[in-house]
Amino acid sequence: MIVEVKNLVAGYEQRVLIRNLSFSIPAPAFLAIIGHNGAGKTTFFKAFQHKISYKGQILIQQHDLRAIPDAAATGLLSYLPQKNIVSFPIKVHDLVVMGLFRKKRFFENYSHEDYEQAAAILNQLELSHLREQDFTTLSGGEQQLVWLAQLMLQDASLILLDEPTQQLDVYYKKQVFRLLQQWVQQQSKTVICITHDLHNLLPMQGYLLNLSKPAPVLEPITPESVVQNQEFLEAGRPKL
Template sequence: MIVEANNLVAGYGQRVLIRNLSFLIPAPAFVAVIGHNGAGKTTLFKAFQQKVPYQGQLLVQGQDLRHLSNPAAKGILSYLPQKNTVNFPIKVLDLVVMGLFRKKRFFENYDVADYTLATQTLAQLQLSHLQDQDFTTLSGGEQQLVWLAQLMLQDADISLLDEPTQQLDVYYKNQVFRLLQNWVLQQHKTILCITHDLQNLMHLQGYLLNLSKPSPILEPISPEAVQQNQAYLEAGRQLV
């Protein structure tokens, strides 16, 4: 059992966005978290990070997240926010190697082994040609792949990604989802990914979790399931 939610209730003050949510991910998998704006997608991720109060249980690898101190530092959980910005010149390789920062002591420098690992990660993603370039000069799609390379270097068992393909063109959307799929199948990682790009999920292996439904469950991804959930969301909130 990798991830388990039991009767999760979460929100902000009197505004409850998640009610009695339960699901179980028994093995490494890709889970697309979908739903209308305000359905509780980001709230779910904040609960995983202990940044919003909640009732019920969130378990990772059988352990209650409330009782885990700094799961990110322990390589259990990592997070890629919806917007990551860099406003100063920095080489791609130097940005990627920062994925190891939780494994370093305070003020400890990155060494040759760290940079070798960062170089290998970029090569694995076919991004070696970018490693010496200034990150701020890259296209939006290239930047997102670099952020994913940094996330990979964290090597967490479970990763939370908040709309990683937002504002990307079709080519880079496909690249990102291909990367995430390989990450699950080859590296045996578990990924929870908030997305509105349902059409790009058609032929992936994994699950849909539609938080707009009255009783959300994990639904195996298939073209039929994607189309049904797309129609459900397009029908509007009156069905929720």
């Protein structure tokens, strides 16, 4: 199994957001986490990162996360938050190569080979023309693709993305979702993606998990399941 979640209960002192959630992903796949605001989507990711206490089990490749203080350091998972802010000038290739920082010793410099890896990723994403550009001058869509390039360089088995297409235009939304599908199909990565962008799920292959439903289960992504879940969310919050 790539990911197993067993009887997960998570939330905060006065409010439990996730109750008895169980599912498994047996092979590399794309999983969209959907639901109303406050349904527990970000809380779910916090459990993966030891940022919130929880009951139940989360396993990645049969490893119980409770026994792994820093899963990112082991190469099991990588995470891209909703917002990454860079407030100082930095060239794109210098930002991307930082994806290797967990593999470097303290104060060890990035090598020529490291930069070659970063260049190969940028070329794969058709971003080579941005290598020498100041990251802070790029458009929002270009910046997001650069962050994803850095994530690719980390080469983790499981990738967690928190609304990666938020505030992107139609073109870049399609580019990002196409890239995520390639990660699964060509590189055998498992991608779990929080999103409100159901329309762009239509061409995807994988699953969705609606945390607003009383008993969330993995549903194959199909035109019918996307429409049904869109209508469910538009109808308002269910009364529990």
